[in-house]
Amino acid sequence: MFGFHYRLERKAIGLVLAIIGVASIGGIVEIAPLFTIHQTVEQAPDMRVYTPLELAGRNIYIREGCYSCHSQMIRTLRDEVERYGPYSLAVESKYDHPMLWGSKRTGPDLARVGGKYSDEWHVAHLNNPRAVMPESIMPAYAWLSRTALRTDDLGAQLKAIRAVGVPYTDDMIANAPADAYGQAAPDSPDAEGVTKHYGAATNVRAFDGVPGSLTEMDALVAYLQILGRLTDAAHKPVAAVGR
């Protein structure tokens, strides 16, 4: 073995090929089957896609680096299930490009935070976390309420995420900016389109409490309120979740 190596280390290209070959095996064995074994991701026929407003909120969540302190992955451990809710299923993040499972809980897990608090609570908390939770060490995100949400490129955003596999229809893409506006303006004519495209259960309300204007706060709160609620699969008994 050492004799072989003694010859190998005299050949630059041989060494290069050996390194590539040896290093590739682990990834091929562990990653490739995840795309081919059907049991990897459960079936959830009720799973819906993010609305344009929720997707914009998700992009704000990414932009602000929320994932560096908040996980979105409840592990299969008793204390986590009791603290945060049913453990996370793979299907719940199948439209997440990229996933936001996180790696650190400086703050609590958010996988099932949707619906747990009111919109008013979220807005107050994001404006000044210490106003609602004196011990909090989260930064304040007050400028989100002052910043208008960019909607003109939401169609392009949906198109791009469709290209990587999320089933948005042409209708959804064409109406993306209007749907984003309508979801935060329940009394406007645009609101109807939202429920038409994304289902009757979609949250349609003025998330930041101000119906007329669409801010980044609207988008982020809309996203936080849908976390864990794109499908009910995790709440069903294990046997009922098809694989």
Added chain:
Amino acid sequence: MIGQLTIGERQFALVMLLALAVIGFAIAVAGRDDLLGGHGALVILVALAGIFAVIHGYYLPAPSEQRFERYYDDPTKVGIIVAMGWAVFGLFVGDWVAWLLVYPELTFDAGWSSFGRIRPVHTTSVIFGFGGNALIATSLYVLQRTSRARLPDQLSPWFVLFGYNLFCLLAVTGYMMGITQSKEYAEPEWYADIWLVIVWVVYFSIYLRTLARRKEPHIYVANWYYMAFILVVAILHIVNNLAVPVSLGHAKSYSSFSGVQDAMTQWWYGHNAVAFFLTAGFLGMMYYYLPKRANRPIFSYRLSIISFWGITFFYMWAGSHHLHYTALPHWVQTLGMTFSVMLLVPSWASAANALLTLNGAWDKVREDATLRFMMVAAVFYGLSTFEGSFMAIRSVNSLSHYTDWTVGHVHAGTLGWVAMITFGAIYASVPWLWKRESMYSARLVEVHFWLAVAGTIVYVFAMWNSGIIQGLMWRTYSESGTLAYSFVDSLVAMRPYYIARAVGGLLFLIGAVVGCYNIWMTIRTAPRTAGEAVSAKPDSVLVGTPALQPGE
């Protein structure tokens, strides 16, 4: 700098910089409605600065033919200085981030300075800015000495060095503007990623072209590690960053992978960025500078073969230990855990090889803080690889994951191993490069050493404490069978440790500033002389092992 380029290289540099300026202009126009436009302007500025520099030196006399008799070390010199600059910046931001967890109001009510945006500024600055520049600088130095060959040309090393720093600059400014992919340690967006691939291909071509002209029949072990670092980081980077941009005028892209497949790909990348960026590359550094400084040959040639291939093979399986008890299929978690435990064998083989090399030179370790930096680095390498294998065990991970213990573990590796071996290598090579007997002040090296050790220990102990307390509080049940502590209870309990951590980081930062001053004074007082002659004789320390003698 420009004076060392041949006339042809100066012209080619101008063409490349003009092309870069055009690309920057195209980005600025296409992205004028997006954050991308800002980066286009940044690229234009960088290209114009480069064009100005080349034109400024364009009519300098062409370099003489005698240059082929000397190693080409100027890119290494600049790389070391740039690395120290990134170190101070990255450590400063790191300490700021640490204080944010104590005083969350230190953000000026603005987006750019909030925790979530400047935390990746810290990680990118120290890992890629400091670590990456140190690797590029030392690898070019080591490659030439161990091959007894000069770099193939004068232009490509500068392209790699400046191109790489442009990538780091795009990354760091992007986070503060709000441009990020959110993939940890792979945050830069698609255009920066493509640029890094180009830089990386040139980097590797320098390696192959220099090796092709080597006068030493064997490729020295340090180069195996540097090559594994370059090659595998390229594979990881390309696969993990596959994404579809919203449009050519948008900075934003959507990852090709989602959910569970994305999680596995991301941590296959993330863990092996640790393996091949923060371990393999720096082991290459260790395999050259430690024996040279100790003036002792590497303890065992065979042990270095076993540990090299063990690390190259086992590490790539270990990423899934970041996903224990998640929605990742159980079999992948188990594979990751198994290989993580096995990984201890080649890791400790490397650490042992380093420490046993010091046998017969321990008196030098006591007297020479530079060598002591490298010795302590090897010890921390052994400690943190043990800790890593331990934390990868599923039941241990159930406690440690999501807590500060992970943060402590990472910093034991990065402060204790990566930064210490780098400071050791830099303190060894600065006097060699600038033709001095020794550093400006041995005392200040000593001061830096103790600040670095104290800072690391304070930091790591604080995070062990906070992490384990956090993990225990989250899973403690009261007698009535309910969870005993709310999340906020655990947060309040962290405060003293967060203060201690920030103090530890501050000590480490002060040490790096002292190091910068010492390096600066060494350079300032250095005589102006020609570079080191390309050696006709093999280096006695590096080929001193009996195993390499037969057949020559």
